[in-house]
Amino acid sequence: MPEIETARLRLRHFTLDDLDDLYSLYSDAEVMRYLSPRNREQTQASLHKHIQHWQEHNFGMWAVIHKDSGKIIGRCGLGFLENTPEVELGYVFNKSYWRMGLGTEASVATLKYGFWQVNLDRIVAIAQPQNIASIRIFEKIGMKYEKDGHFYNFDVVYYAVARPDWQPDDSLYILRL
Template sequence: MPEIETARLRLRHFTPEDFDVLYRLYSDAEVMKYLSPRTREQTQASLDKHIQHWQENNYGMWAVIRKDSGKMIGRCGLGLLENTSEIELGYVFDKSYWRMGLGTEASVATLKYGFLEVKLNRIVAIAHPQNLASVGVIEKIGMKYEKNARFYNSDVVYYTVARQEWHPDDSLYILQT
């Protein structure tokens, strides 16, 4: 299964051994403020889903690893947007790694993978309007606001980017298969 290396990160597939770190992220009220904290059972279901999604598709969520420390610091990748056939960019990062550009770095690599490898025509992203950091990442990677919408029982802002409108940058992107 494919993995990606960027300047500071390695995006790899989840394994069952990632449960403890994922649960620490998913149960942190501050990290999950705009999503919803998850129980141990919900985290296990999410982890199983992340693993299974890659087995059934050629894309999914990656565990995001800091290359310098080898620590898992979050997740980033592609999934199906609730009740649609659209492919959504999503990410969650440990709060001690916020405001370092790591979400942007992982998201840029994810878009490259989606457009160059999976050959997707369009990728969407949603965020709570109050989540200015997430909206900032989405805009920084070149996605454009399209509308206000409602997904996952929340009012959100909805962004898109089409492959023909997307402009890849020259940041480090090494695909390993």
């Protein structure tokens, strides 16, 4: 299974042993403010879904490991946008690691994987309009606003980038198969 190393992060596949770390993230109301906090059973179902998605599609959500601490600090990756064939970038990070550029770093690595390894033609991302931090990440990584929409029971802004329009940076990206 592929893993990615960036300057400060390691993106690896989730395992069943990650339940406690994922639950700590998904049960934090502040972290999940623009999503939906999850109880332990919902988190366990999400964990199984993350693992299964990789097995079926060769892409999905990674556990994001901070290399200095060795701890899981979030999740970032690709999945199918609700009720569409489009592939969506998504992420969630522990609030202790906000405002450090780590969401951007993980997102750039995820786009590189999506375009270079999976050969996707286009990647989308959505956020509630008041989620300014996520919108800034979308813009930093080269995504453009396309429209307003409604997904996952929320009104959202919809961003996208097509492979020919995306300009990868020269940040560290080591893929291990």
